[in-house]
Amino acid sequence: MTELLTSAQMRANEHAAIASGEVTGLELMERAGRGVVDAIFEHWWTYRQRPHRAVILCGPGNNGGDGYVVARLLRDLNWDVTVFALGDPERLPPDALTNYNRWVETGRVAPLTLANYDAYSDAHGPADLYIDALFGTGITRPVTGDAWEVLGRLVGMGQGMGVGPVVAVDAPSGLCMDSGRLLGAEGAYAWGLNQFAALTVTFDCPKVGHYLADGPGLCGRLAVVDIGIQKWRGQYVVGKAAQSVWLAEMTPDDLGARAVTLPVKQAWHAHHGQTHKYSHGHAMVVTGGEGHTGAARLAARGALRIGAGLVTLAVPGPAMPEVAAQITAVMMREISDARALDTVLEDERLNALCIGPGLGFGPARADLVRAVLQAKRPTVLDADALTLLAEHEELRDLLHDGCILTPHGGEFARLFPDIAAKLTAPRLPKPSDSQSADLAAHNAYRSALAAQTGPAYSKVDAVREAAKRAGCTVLLKGADTVIARPEGAAVVHAAVYDRAAPWLATAGSGDVLAGIMTGLLAMGQTSVQAAAGAVWMHTECARAFGPGLIAEDLPEQIPTVVKALVK
């Protein structure tokens, strides 16, 4: 899996690399700047054909240093390059200063003010390319003043004829790379979240904030450039695996014997014997009552398609005819109450359980959740089961390490109201109009802005806190889905960039997700593997089908996606 770093981890890697004596900071900066230019040429082949005109905004730190390298490399290719510098360049850190000095041997730098920027734009019209090298991983507080206003001017660039796109170096400036939240809250830049950079070029590893919250919208597309420090990556991880964050993906191994493509004889040896349906597990999904069994049926279909050997629906008596009329390969058992469910669960071969989709509410349903939790099997708790957990503290006390909670934002807020409040709290009080007569409110806003510091509280922080409290795996859904374990290991799955599938937000899609996850648990996956593999598969199925998707289509796409995966 790809590791996602925080800013602090990236700095630690860089320090370790430089401390080794095998590479200098200046070399890394040169590789970074060259990587940005290469990525630009890879994305827009027309820029390779002839020189163009670029505007580069350089900040007061090493992100600005990268900008000076880009300026020099483009100018060496005969580009017309204009550089605006924020702050006093003479106070740049050493490597950035070296690159500034190299640039000014032949190029010019204008102070970054709104007046200078506007005067340039009025005189020359739009540039062919804008480079944002103001701030990268060193951002600690909101960008303010003229720099913020100029960033606002760049919103929407690249969207009109003859107007060049914005390329962000490492990240759009002001983006908190740990949380994906933009520090600062008003003005064109903050409001133009999906119309800023066309391309963001980052170094070594993607960062967590490139995948969460506002990050993908601001970044546009993401390119990761190898600057040769992977050897030092992970030194900070020793003994601290809990701090790492991974990007969700799925490999053929995650599908085990069901995906084996070896010749039959080899496959037989690889699995030490003949496999039969029970060796792929037996999942059970509990349905709701009459007229409410569709959600659980969708989940069961997901579990069966992903590869569980057997899938049984646990159905209240009155709902049996309805379920019987709708299923074939999926089996059913009558469970009229929690006692009946206890009895059914005495069968140890039922090795993964799912409860919640379409379940309904009230004491009898809460008793079913209790029976499922007391069975202590790998269990997915979704939808109504999550609301029941929020209502009944004694049910929360029964959660165990093998549980996965799969809330969407609303269910998460019901289960963990204080944590959700931290995540959704407005970053700042409501901005007041600068013309406002209410000077006190305006001043309060200004001081809140000045006091805001990064890194901001992130979805990863929130889900880690929730998992620790619940004592089990928690998966918080969305276009950015975060999975965390109580000890802190976290996985991010983002249906963004070239994996965007907004049509996945359709009724019943979450039920299929819960089912795929239950199937993977039945097949012997750990809870993190099952959760990460399921969200990945769920999105791939949506992508394979395309717009127009309804939840029923998702399980039926699984064979196509698996075939492509194991090829």
Ligand SMILES: NC(=O)C1=CN([C@@H]2O[C@H](COP(=O)(O)OP(=O)(O)OC[C@H]3O[C@@H](n4cnc5c(N)ncnc54)[C@H](O)[C@@H]3O)[C@@H](O)[C@H]2O)[C@@H](O)CC1
């Ligand atoms: N970490 C690495 O391995 C590498 C980092 N490189 C570049 O270095 C960057 C990080 O450089 P730095 O650590 O110098 O940080 P930045 O260049 O991101 O910014 C840091 C400077 O801005 C100031 N600052 C922070 N927030 C501010 C605000 N809101 N308003 C005004 N000033 C503010 C800080 O006090 C500091 O002086 C990366 O993003 C990347 O572009 C590359 O050169 C290649 C290697």
Ligand SMILES: Nc1ncnc2c1ncn2[C@@H]1O[C@H](COP(=O)(O)OP(=O)(O)O)[C@@H](O)[C@H]1O
């Ligand atoms: N913009 C989006 N892009 C991709 N997936 C999304 C997006 N919004 C929501 N999803 C996914 O769609 C599913 C919806 O699940 P859920 O909210 O439980 O709905 P339901 O209860 O109707 O099934 C989740 O897996 C969620 O992560």
Ligand SMILES: [K+]
């Ligand atoms: K930047």
